[in-house]
Amino acid sequence: MKVFVLGRSASGKTPMAQRLAAALGLAHVPASAWVRARFPGADRRGDGTPATRQAFVEAITRFSTVELARDPFVCLDHLAAHHDLTACVIEGVRNPFDFVHLFDPRTDAVVTLAHGNTALTATGFEAGLDVIDAYLAWLDGCGLAGAGPRLRYTFGAFRRGDAGAEPGDTLDDALDDAIATLAPVVAAAAATAAAPTPTPARVHAPIPPLRCHVRTEYLYGMDPARVGTYTPCTAFVVSSYPGEAPTFQLLLGDGAVFSYVPPSALVDPARLGADADLELADLVYFDCPDEQLVVHRHAALDGEVLAYFKRPDRWVAGRYLFTIEWWTGNHLAHAVALASGQYAVLPHHKLKFGSGHAAGFEPYKKIRKVWKVGRGPDDAA
Known part of the structure; x- marks a missing residue:
């Protein structure tokens, strides 16, 4: 199964996706890697102030829009060429076209993030997240949604130790809840995944x-x-x-x-x-x-x-x-x-x-005795 981490710029998608992938034992797949690899020049987020970050977001959005107009499959082709998408955490999909092609409503999970105190203004391209949200609601309303959890978190601070952070209102809290919810689902999906037939x-x-x-x-x-x-x-x-x-x-x-x-x-x-x-x-x-x-x-x-x-x-x-x-x-x-x-x-x-075992072994001994009954299947009376 796949886990999608969605959200606008500066909503905490990257730390959530990276830490969630590590906790669940899944690969981390950044959906925007294709455009960052093609975007001319270095990462131009400048001094990290909201103004320079906003300018960077708008510039790379304009660039990606031109590229997508030229080739609507550019993101999908990049993901298929660089990642095994069978079981992974996909971060940052905003294009409804990409989401519909990647998302399996029977099994996949979605984590949607919203940072209540962001200083960035949403771009027009990020309105695609509203379309994705409407699509998920349509699946639910029509009875087409599967068992994959749909999680939504709004928070005021990223880390519990940030100034002014309220208990339960941080990305850290959202991560803990997402791990607790998704871990058994991912484990069950892995256990039921098809394995090769044991053949000598x-x-x-x-x-x-x-x-x-x-x-x-x-x-x-x-x-x-x-x-x-x-x-x-x-x-x-x-x-x-x-x-x-x-x-x-x-x-x-x-x-x-x-x-x-x-x-x-x-x-x-x-x-x-x-x-x-x-x-x-x-x-x-x-x-x-x-x-x-x-x-x-x-x-x-x-x-x-x-x-x-x-x-x-x-x-x-x-x-x-x-x-x-x-x-x-x-x-x-x-x-x-x-x-x-x-x-x-x-x-x-x-x-x-298994889980919960202490380190150390009992002083068990290997079984070395050979067990025989002295007759074969054709000898039995």
Whole structure:
């Protein structure tokens, strides 16, 4: 499902969308990226005063209107080329044409923001938000709206610590409420999303599409000049080369496909912090034992996990993605998205599944006994 964050200029859309995407584990998609990439010159918001900000908004609006008149699909084409729009937070749609093409009334959610103390004057283009609002009301009135929540927040201050901020009347409060409302809805949508049918494979096996980012240097021969930048991608295959770490095949926004990308190259930039320092030897517990594998996604394991990493002696929260099984040797490992913004492939005994668990393991022992009854199906009386 998609979550749309709508609002006029200076309504808090960007911080809401960024923080909401990070909390929900979704990609952040700025709908205005296409026009900012084309707008001549640097970002001309000047000294940040209302007057210069107003001038910038009006200038970039005039530019975008000319571009849209030339090609009504320019925004939609940019989004399709640069993002996987299956599950994401889309920020800043104002054009009803774009919204109708992007919005799925059966599943998608909408968060509408209004800052009561903004000093900016709405542009004529922003009247498109009223058209979008009327369209959503029409869907509701006709019984065509689905289960996706429609949330609306009006607030007087952005942060709880701002001068004059009233309790419950801030963007921070709106964010907390939006997360509490949307988190179970997004989790349920992810749990019911179609997963590949588990089929034994040789070397390469399809996985549930994983929208993430790749460290850009991996795409350019480990060019050190590109360290610290990240490229959106979708991991769609896991590869098992015997004696080597599991790797992924990636689809980039420009249509390029990369193979043999290690888990240490994948990140969620919105979550990266100082603790995102785990190396490949930490993130992957063992090399692939052989080339015969199958991928499952177990509903019972879906949700939160706690992962333990021995070398740094560290527990990291995360989210279960899928399970890789090398069935000929009775080996398996689970792919998890870590709260630190990294991805790991770990066995049972380095994970605790579910929420609310304390760090630490009971001193359980591995079952090593072989269980047999001494007869096959044709031998039974």
